[in-house]
Amino acid sequence: MSQTTTETGSNLSFILNKPYDVKFEERPKPTIQSPHDVVVAINYTGICGSDVHYWVEGRIGPFVVKDPMVLGHESAGTIVTVGDAVRSLKVGDRVAIEPGFPCRRCEPCLSGHYNLCIDMHFAATPPYDGTLAGFYASPEDFCYKLPESVSLQEGALIEPLAVAVHIVKQAEIKPGQSVVVMGAGPVGLLCCAVAKAYGASKIVSVDIVPSRLEFAASYAATHTFTPERKPAEENAARLLEEVGIPEGADAVIDASGAEPSIQTSIHVVRRGGVYVQGGMGKPDITFPIMTLCTKEVTCKGSFRYGSGDYKLAVELVASKKVDVKKLITGTVKFEDAEQAFKDVKAGTGIKCLIAGPNEKI
Numbered sequence: 001m002s003q004t005t006t007e008t009g010s011n012l013s014f015i016l017n018k019p020y021d022v023k024f025e026e027r028p029k030p031t032i033q034s035p036h037d038v039v040v041a042i043n044y045t046g047i048c049g050s051d052v053h054y055w056v057e058g059r060i061g062p063f064v065v066k067d068p069m070v071l072g073h074e075s076a077g078t079i080v081t082v083g084d085a086v087r088s089l090k091v092g093d094r095v096a097i098e099p100g101f102p103c104r105r106c107e108p109c110l111s112g113h114y115n116l117c118i119d120m121h122f123a124a125t126p127p128y129d130g131t132l133a134g135f136y137a138s139p140e141d142f143c144y145k146l147p148e149s150v151s152l153q154e155g156a157l158i159e160p161l162a163v164a165v166h167i168v169k170q171a172e173i174k175p176g177q178s179v180v181v182m183g184a185g186p187v188g189l190l191c192c193a194v195a196k197a198y199g200a201s202k203i204v205s206v207d208i209v210p211s212r213l214e215f216a217a218s219y220a221a222t223h224t225f226t227p228e229r230k231p232a233e234e235n236a237a238r239l240l241e242e243v244g245i246p247e248g249a250d251a252v253i254d255a256s257g258a259e260p261s262i263q264t265s266i267h268v269v270r271r272g273g274v275y276v277q278g279g280m281g282k283p284d285i286t287f288p289i290m291t292l293c294t295k296e297v298t299c300k301g302s303f304r305y306g307s308g309d310y311k312l313a314v315e316l317v318a319s320k321k322v323d324v325k326k327l328i329t330g331t332v333k334f335e336d337a338e339q340a341f342k343d344v345k346a347g348t349g350i351k352c353l354i355a356g357p358n359e360k361i
């Protein structure tokens, strides 16, 4: 297959054998499988809850790590190889990598909802290897060129930002509306920032960790709220009173996955409002379904990101409507990758980046 390449450097990879058992291994470099593919040299990778979940438990729901798997899926890098049909990118371009590419043939794909593809090839989701390596091969249309003004470090944050963009789109937020976001982790914070960009006028960040709420207030939230160990209805009533929206919030987003937050959400949303489940926690919970029914709440799930979400995420950063730089609390060398996992698990910092093995920091 004809291609243009400037690929040099190692393909050192950070691999999960089984829970808490990781290794570094020099793996064969990935090659293009189609003339529309590119190979990206990885510069920076962010770590999120799902990566940590595999590291700790070796599985997420039905996805079980059976064979050693390269971790990581939030990456930005530099194009080093292009197939001969590639038109949108050239060697040397800096890109954010959308880490899941769909089959393009199934019903969800053809109806424009490729995030629901029945045959998704998603980085660091068994059996597919992730991006914590020297190089990663991808179809060209799942790599998004970063404008000059956007750094490669910011590029690594496009993935969680695209998650937030998808959630906020599901919430159908309109200018002037009130939005409550449960959870002030990276995705919750980014949901606040995207809701602000969409014109929401009241944005309430809810968490039980005071330092997170302090950050949320300095970032994109107009109000913060700390729930107490009380029934969900009581927390909801106090929240609405403190924020001054007695009729309830137009939209409520759960980015926590925590049962009490989800219960509170349904009591916080207004009659006819929208509730979106973005966080993943326990698979089954007790849910105030009678309230959902009598308030005629529109209740939606949100999974990863789909058509246009990555493009909009890059645009929001380029136009300075969303500042992702503020979320980066540190960068570690590739050799210290496991430390980044420990930090995320311990909840230190907001977003830790791992430099690629060929990146000098």
Ligand SMILES: [Zn+2]
Pocket: 047, 048, 049, 050, 073, 074, 159, 160
């Ligand atoms: Zn992630």
Ligand SMILES: [Zn+2]
Pocket: 102, 103, 104, 105, 106, 107, 108, 109, 114, 116, 117, 118, 119, 120
């Ligand atoms: Zn498909």
